[in-house]
Amino acid sequence: GENVEQHPxxxxxxxxxxxxxxxxxxxxxxxxFPWYKQELGKRPQLIIDIxxxxxEKKDQRIAVTLNKTAKHFSLHIxxxxxxxxxxxxxxxxxxDSNYQLIWGAGTxxxxxx
Amino acid sequence: EAQVTQNPRYLIxxxxxxxxxxxxxxxxxxxxxxxxxxxxxxxxxxxxxMNVEVTDKGDVPEGYKVSRKEKRNFPLILESPSPNQxxxxxxxxxxxxxxxxxxxxxxxxxxxx
Numbered sequence: 007g008e009n010v011e012q013h014p015x016x017x018x019x020x021x022x023x024x025x026x027x028x029x030x031x032x033x034x035x036x037x038x039f040p041w042y043k044q045e046l047g048k049r050p051q052l053i054i055d056i057x058x059x060x061x062e063k064k065d066q067r068i069a070v071t072l073n074k075t076a077k078h079f080s081l082h083i084x085x086x087x088x089x090x091x092x093x094x095x096x097x098x099x100x101x102d103s104n105y106q107l108i109w110g111a112g113t114x115x116x117x118x119x
Numbered sequence: 120e121a122q123v124t125q126n127p128r129y130l131i132x133x134x135x136x137x138x139x140x141x142x143x144x145x146x147x148x149x150x151x152x153x154x155x156x157x158x159x160x161x162x163x164x165x166x167x168x169m170n171v172e173v174t175d176k177g178d179v180p181e182g183y184k185v186s187r188k189e190k191r192n193f194p195l196i197l198e199s200p201s202p203n204q205x206x207x208x209x210x211x212x213x214x215x216x217x218x219x220x221x222x223x224x225x226x227x228x229x230x231x232x
Contacts, residue, residue, distance in 0.1 A: 015159075038219055049209060049223035050162070095161060104219045105150045105169070111161040 008033035010098050012110030020118050025086055027113045029096035030078040036098040039079045040107070041070060045092045053094075054081070083115075091117045121146045125210050125224035132200060133232055140195045140227050142210030148222070149215030151193040152177070153185065155206040156226075162209070168193055169215070200231040 009032045019025045029039075040055035056063045056070045056079065063070050067086075072079040079098075083090055093114050097107040123144045132138055144151065152167040154177075164177030168187040182204055184196040193212075197204060210224040 040219070042221075049225055050221075051223070052220045055220070099219070105152075105213050105215065105221075106164075106167070107221065109162045111159065 008036060008098060008100070008108040010096060010108045010110045012096050012113055014113060015111065016114045016116070018116040018118060019086055021086055021088065023086055025081075025083045025090070025115055027081045027094055027096070027115070028078060029080070029098075029110050030076075031098040031108070032077065033098070033100060033108075034077070035100045035102070036108075037101040038099045038104050039070070039072060040097050041068075041081050042095045042097070043092045044095065044112075050095060086115075086117050088117050088119065091115060121222070123210055123212055123222050123224040125208075125227050127227060128225060129228050131230045131232065134201055135199050138197050138200060138229075140197075140208060140210075140229070142193045142195065142224055143191050144193075144212040144222070145191065146212060146214065146222065147190065148212035149190070150213040151187065152211045152213075152221070153183070153193070153195050154209045154211065155179065156209060157206050165195070165208075200229075202231050205229060205231050 012029045037058040042050040043053045044050040067084050069082045093112045095112050096110040099107050126141045149170050153165040154162045163179045165183050166185040168174045208227045211221040213221045
């Protein structure tokens with residue numbers, strides 16, 4: 007079955023620097039790749055997603071890139087701010103069951119002042 | 120306000136005492152799901168439902184039951200809770216039509232002693 011690996015498990019960056027979180031997936035039929043952010047004590051919330059017919063998507067300071075050949079996708083956060091501190095989860099799903107997300111284990115992002 | 124609600128938010132119980140965690144959404148979503156979140160393990164799916172009276176097992180269904188008698192409600196039942204079911208539980212829903220975004224409830228922190 008599908009497996010999603012997420013790296014690193016913890017990432018510490020200086021405020022203002024960029025952060026990159028990478029996920030790899032195993033099922034070539036996967037075509038939907040969302041990223042969720044979970045602040046401490048809160049529920050996960052979707053921050054950006056990408057479908058396999060595009061290679062990159064941006065929304066202000068966050069972007070996601072997708073390499074279908076290599077089966078990996080990445081979250082990029084530029085000009086990091088203290089409010090970016092959270093756990094970030096990647097996920098993937100197949101074209102025939104897009105509601106069934108296979109989740110990565112999460113990355114704890116720490117923004118150092 | 121569009122939302123997913125869960126009750127109770129916190130629960131401490133003893134081994135073997137049946138309990139139910141309720142989940143309700145007011146967005147007329149077809150898809151609903153239960154997850155458990157444990158440190159270092161990310162989000163693991165327990166059960167999901169594609170519509171009324173349609174439920175299926177996720178990755179970790181042992182020890183849990185669900186029902187979907189109405190579209191808005193998706194309760195999680197622990198018939199005989201054990202300490203290894205101590206966890207943070209999230210209910211989520213998704214529209215099933217124009218978006219695959221999952222909307223999460225606030226979470227239920229369950230402790231089984």
